[in-house]
Amino acid sequence: MHNNTAISELIEAGKWISQRGWVPATGGNFSARTNSGFVVTASGFDKGQLGSHTFIELDHVGNRSASAAKPSAETELHLCMYKLIPAANYVLHTHSVAATVLSRVIKGHSLDLDGYEMQKSLTGITSHLDTLSIPIFDNDQDIDRLSLLVSDHHLHMPIEHGVLIRGHGLYVVGRTISEVRRQLEGLEFLFACEIERLKLVGLES
Amino acid sequence: MHNNTAISELIEAGKWISQRGWVPATGGNFSARTNSGFVVTASGFDKGQLGSHTFIELDHVGNRSASAAKPSAETELHLCMYKLIPAANYVLHTHSVAATVLSRVIKGHSLDLDGYEMQKSLTGITSHLDTLSIPIFDNDQDIDRLSLLVSDHHLHMPIEHGVLIRGHGLYVVGRTISEVRRQLEGLEFLFACEIERLKLVGLES
Amino acid sequence: MHNNTAISELIEAGKWISQRGWVPATGGNFSARTNSGFVVTASGFDKGQLGSHTFIELDHVGNRSASAAKPSAETELHLCMYKLIPAANYVLHTHSVAATVLSRVIKGHSLDLDGYEMQKSLTGITSHLDTLSIPIFDNDQDIDRLSLLVSDHHLHMPIEHGVLIRGHGLYVVGRTISEVRRQLEGLEFLFACEIERLKLVGLES
Amino acid sequence: MHNNTAISELIEAGKWISQRGWVPATGGNFSARTNSGFVVTASGFDKGQLGSHTFIELDHVGNRSASAAKPSAETELHLCMYKLIPAANYVLHTHSVAATVLSRVIKGHSLDLDGYEMQKSLTGITSHLDTLSIPIFDNDQDIDRLSLLVSDHHLHMPIEHGVLIRGHGLYVVGRTISEVRRQLEGLEFLFACEIERLKLVGLES
Numbered sequence: 001m002h003n004n005t006a007i008s009e010l011i012e013a014g015k016w017i018s019q020r021g022w023v024p025a026t027g028g029n030f031s032a033r034t035n036s037g038f039v040v041t042a043s044g045f046d047k048g049q050l051g052s053h054t055f056i057e058l059d060h061v062g063n064r065s066a067s068a069a070k071p072s073a074e075t076e077l078h079l080c081m082y083k084l085i086p087a088a089n090y091v092l093h094t095h096s097v098a099a100t101v102l103s104r105v106i107k108g109h110s111l112d113l114d115g116y117e118m119q120k121s122l123t124g125i126t127s128h129l130d131t132l133s134i135p136i137f138d139n140d141q142d143i144d145r146l147s148l149l150v151s152d153h154h155l156h157m158p159i160e161h162g163v164l165i166r167g168h169g170l171y172v173v174g175r176t177i178s179e180v181r182r183q184l185e186g187l188e189f190l191f192a193c194e195i196e197r198l199k200l201v202g203l204e205s
Numbered sequence: 206m207h208n209n210t211a212i213s214e215l216i217e218a219g220k221w222i223s224q225r226g227w228v229p230a231t232g233g234n235f236s237a238r239t240n241s242g243f244v245v246t247a248s249g250f251d252k253g254q255l256g257s258h259t260f261i262e263l264d265h266v267g268n269r270s271a272s273a274a275k276p277s278a279e280t281e282l283h284l285c286m287y288k289l290i291p292a293a294n295y296v297l298h299t300h301s302v303a304a305t306v307l308s309r310v311i312k313g314h315s316l317d318l319d320g321y322e323m324q325k326s327l328t329g330i331t332s333h334l335d336t337l338s339i340p341i342f343d344n345d346q347d348i349d350r351l352s353l354l355v356s357d358h359h360l361h362m363p364i365e366h367g368v369l370i371r372g373h374g375l376y377v378v379g380r381t382i383s384e385v386r387r388q389l390e391g392l393e394f395l396f397a398c399e400i401e402r403l404k405l406v407g408l409e410s
Numbered sequence: 411m412h413n414n415t416a417i418s419e420l421i422e423a424g425k426w427i428s429q430r431g432w433v434p435a436t437g438g439n440f441s442a443r444t445n446s447g448f449v450v451t452a453s454g455f456d457k458g459q460l461g462s463h464t465f466i467e468l469d470h471v472g473n474r475s476a477s478a479a480k481p482s483a484e485t486e487l488h489l490c491m492y493k494l495i496p497a498a499n500y501v502l503h504t505h506s507v508a509a510t511v512l513s514r515v516i517k518g519h520s521l522d523l524d525g526y527e528m529q530k531s532l533t534g535i536t537s538h539l540d541t542l543s544i545p546i547f548d549n550d551q552d553i554d555r556l557s558l559l560v561s562d563h564h565l566h567m568p569i570e571h572g573v574l575i576r577g578h579g580l581y582v583v584g585r586t587i588s589e590v591r592r593q594l595e596g597l598e599f600l601f602a603c604e605i606e607r608l609k610l611v612g613l614e615s
Numbered sequence: 616m617h618n619n620t621a622i623s624e625l626i627e628a629g630k631w632i633s634q635r636g637w638v639p640a641t642g643g644n645f646s647a648r649t650n651s652g653f654v655v656t657a658s659g660f661d662k663g664q665l666g667s668h669t670f671i672e673l674d675h676v677g678n679r680s681a682s683a684a685k686p687s688a689e690t691e692l693h694l695c696m697y698k699l700i701p702a703a704n705y706v707l708h709t710h711s712v713a714a715t716v717l718s719r720v721i722k723g724h725s726l727d728l729d730g731y732e733m734q735k736s737l738t739g740i741t742s743h744l745d746t747l748s749i750p751i752f753d754n755d756q757d758i759d760r761l762s763l764l765v766s767d768h769h770l771h772m773p774i775e776h777g778v779l780i781r782g783h784g785l786y787v788v789g790r791t792i793s794e795v796r797r798q799l800e801g802l803e804f805l806f807a808c809e810i811e812r813l814k815l816v817g818l819e820s
Contacts (some may be wrong), residue, residue, distance in 0.1 A: 051289070057404035080214070080402075084340070099336065115304075115309060115344075115372040116372050117232075117307065117372060117373035118229070118230065118232060118305070118373075121229075121232065127346045128346070128372055129346075180229055183230075185229045185230040186232075189229045189230060189300070192302050193302050193305050193306050196302060196303075196400065197309060200306070200408055201310060201408065
């Protein structure tokens with residue numbers, strides 16, 4: 001995929017994600033793996049109004065190949081996800097209320113969901129009886145250290161769809177733009193359901 | 206009704222339903238009974254952006270008469286609803302947060318609502334003092350087995366407006382497109398109210 | 411005010427109200443007092459897509475003067491409000507989740523609010539220290555009987571801004587279209603706040 | 616900055632804020648510091664449909680220099696914020712459900728947030744481990760008295776991003792229009808998260 005194609009897809013995805021309220025206050029960042037390396041959103045822009053000047057182009061090892069804009073601080077974690085999951089061509093990092101709150105009130109190291117038909121919107125899940133497990137990592141301003149933690153975890157428990165960062169948000173991956181958007185939408189639906197369910201049955205249930 | 210008329214109505218309904226967030230992540234499916242059999246949405250499309258190519262045409266016994274697209278896995282349950290309820294000409298299957306969560310936290314075999322004026326948006330209900338009862342079936346990836354369960358239930362307790370599948374969503378029927386849309390909107394309003402009411406008074410109330 | 415002016419204002423208000431989700435499933439009805447009597451929405455139409463054919467014209471005593479459409483079942487309660495409150499030129503009847511649920515979980519005969527700055531959006535309220543009291547009447551399918559109850563109540567406790575019908579919705583009045591819309595918006599904001607507050611502090615607080 | 620530039624920016628901000636539901640029922644008011652003094656919204660207008668005629672121009676000491684419209688009752692508090700915080704060029708005062716409810720259920724004199732990545736959308740906050748503290752003042756219809764209280768507080772505990780008025784809403788400041796909008800959006804996101812978190816863990820946690 002050419003950089004320009006990826007950038008167009010991410011601009012479109014950004015509008016859609018912003019309308020849902022998942023990238024408030026210039027938060028979030030998006031990236032894609034391309035022929036020449038990667039494209040990733042620059043820091044500090046409204047993700048609902050991206051343009052081609054709001055992207056950074058990186059080469060295959062993640063060095064900036066053109067443009068003087070400041071790459072997002074979390075670029076390192078995007079590159080980490082691409083390294084760990086060879087099939088991933090897109091990474092979307094979003095900040096929804098549901099992802100932020102769920103990842104705080106769930107005290108363990110993963111959000112484990114079952115009993116929801118919508119789990120099947122995640123590639124590889126074929127039944128509501130399966131458990132969908134999304135790892136939760138404690139937030140860390142040191143992105144290198146956080147990336148190392150994610151990599152270590154992946155060695156004995158492969159990450160499939162994405163990860164939650166506690167009190168921070170979601171990183172979700174996909175092979176195609178439609179897969180990554182579907183997985184984001186499916187996960188956000190499940191987070192919204194789980195928050196509502198926990199309000200009714202209590203955190204201890 | 207001709208297939209094309211039904212398809213136009215379902216495309217329009219899909220936009221409206223998608224805007225309300227009730228068919229996330231390519232979930233949900235819609236169908237209509239027509240002169241030549243049935244039309245039903247194909248699997249895997251965004252239900253807010255349907256086109257004529259995203260529908261499957263079936264004959265009177267439910268066999269595919271044209272088009273090579275994959276019918277939705279839940280087509281069988283649509284056909285089951287048409288068989289059980291001769292007056293039904295439309296079936297909308299949706300996935301809202303409220304329907305998903307209510308059908309999980311209510312442990313019994315039906316959601317029973319009373320005291321709401323909006324119950325009267327359901328055909329045949331004339332007072333808030335009536336009880337509106339929507340059967341809840343446990344989710345099952347085996348749609349034939351699930352359809353059989355729904356049929357058995359209908360024998361001794363006729364289904365009038367629709368059914369809930371636990372942790373999955375709603376199937377709602379109607380004679381006309383406006384009736385099925387009104388019943389969907391009325392039920393979703395009632396689900397939203399009941400969730401909020403239960404948060405305040407507790408699940409045991 | 412001419413009927414046509416009132417109808418235009420109510421069509422516009424209907425779009426705005428529908429977008430906020432306060433008249434789902436063809437619910438709700440709107441009216442205005444005019445030179446020649448009253449105009450009121452006909453039954454069974456989507457209140458977000460009103461046209462001049464969806465209104466009934468009534469004379470000064472409330473008899474239908476033209477048009478064969480069925481008046482809304484709740485027209486009687488609109489006429490009752492105009493009789494009780496001579497300054498009222500508009501009545502909007504809406505069905506929001508918050509009004510429906512609050513009027514059920516509050517067991518007494520009024521919703522009493524204080525401590526909210528937004529109370530001042532209601533005409534005559536000048537401080538958050540005032541108590542804003544909205545009477546709650548039990549729902550009744552017999553609108554004549556319900557109207558009588560509202561009239562009786564008004565004799566010893568004058569209704570100022572509107573009334574809640576339990577499990578049903580809100581009737582709000584205003585002298586001008588902008589006043590009635592502002593009062594509707596202010597009350598719905600307060601209902602939304604109060605529902606959230608009660609979730610946090612509990613119903614007994 | 617010229618008055619006209621500031622007015623254009625605030626008209627645009629008003630549309631955006633109104634769409635999010637943070638200035639219902641003509642509530643809220645906005646202002647900017649300009650070359651010739653200040654511009655501030657006039658009272659009683661829908662903040663989502665502002666025009667140049669809905670602004671009051673004030674000179675450097677806050678006296679009305681032109682226009683006969685009634686300044687917002689809360690203009691005094693805007694001027695107070697500009698006096699206390701020399702770097703502030705914009706003040707947005709909004710009424711969201713979350714700000715209104717949180718400021719009531721939190722009984723102390725500040726809302727203290729930590730553990731949220733989104734705290735970093737507030738200028739000067741660089742880590743989720745920092746505590747973001749927004750002072751809460753009891754509401755008072757006497758704006759001069761309220762302004763005095765805010766000024767006193769500022770002397771021993773400088774206000775950085777804004778203040779909450781209990782049961783009333785938020786005042787947020789910024790050096791540029793994009794900073795004040797980002798800080799508003801970030802704070803509202805945090806308020807929404809904190810309300811949801813408290814519903815799950817309880818007010819005492």
